Amino acid sequence: MTDTNLIKELFFEDLYIGQKFISTTYTVTEDEIVKFASSYDPQVFHTNPQLAKDTFFKGLAASGWHTASISMRLMVLSFKVKGGLIGAGCDISWPIPTRPNDVLQVETEITGRRESISKPDRGLITIRGLTYNQNREIVQKLKSKIVVLKTIA
């Protein structure tokens, strides 16, 4: 596991469109899928491997919010901006579900960048986070805007 403290904190000036950050990997166990969903998304296709077979997912699938949470961990540990990775919201989609024993990895790309109009000490960047499984299938697409401080702040 990457130690977040070893990653350089980035400022607005360090970031450019097209820049990519590749995370470490995270193996998702069946136990973790069931445990997360039992707390936060208690539906049978997320909590019961046997009963899940007769559902839309045809087998146990992680909650989308679980995929999102794991992706956030991977993103935070691989892409560190000054003051923290704080988004006020995002668009998110899950083209296919995360399955037991999937190995996830996140690639974060800077897709937009502009100065703040009202606050000269910061800028706004748009990021796209793609979460891949071990077969290079995309299990999550995320688009978000975040505020990043300038070095002169």
Next chain:
Amino acid sequence: MTDTNLIKELFFEDLYIGQKFISTTYTVTEDEIVKFASSYDPQVFHTNPQLAKDTFFKGLAASGWHTASISMRLMVLSFKVKGGLIGAGCDISWPIPTRPNDVLQVETEITGRRESISKPDRGLITIRGLTYNQNREIVQKLKSKIVVLKTIA
């Protein structure tokens, strides 16, 4: 806590625009905020009540993904559609953070409804989920499309 099995499973024909579903409440403890974020969003403003004071949030704040996950639990337990509540994605925003001891409640409203063009056994509905704290402040806005089966399916 509401037992999800006691809630009637709804079909497409049961749903109409403007229909609302009100969840039970969920109290978010400081311990749960720290535990969730330590696993999935390890940033100091989500994991360390003392150090969080000197950050953007000026105190411990729940990860947005934690607010989303609790909101999903509340939604799933109060709004049950045939086959399960399955979204392929959503727009989500967090106007203000969830704080320790907040009491959250979700109101889900049907804001769109149409027949599926390609599959006559189902329909598509758009939902808006608003998560409130105990002061009736909105901590999360969610918009999503979900597929719901018809009774004739």
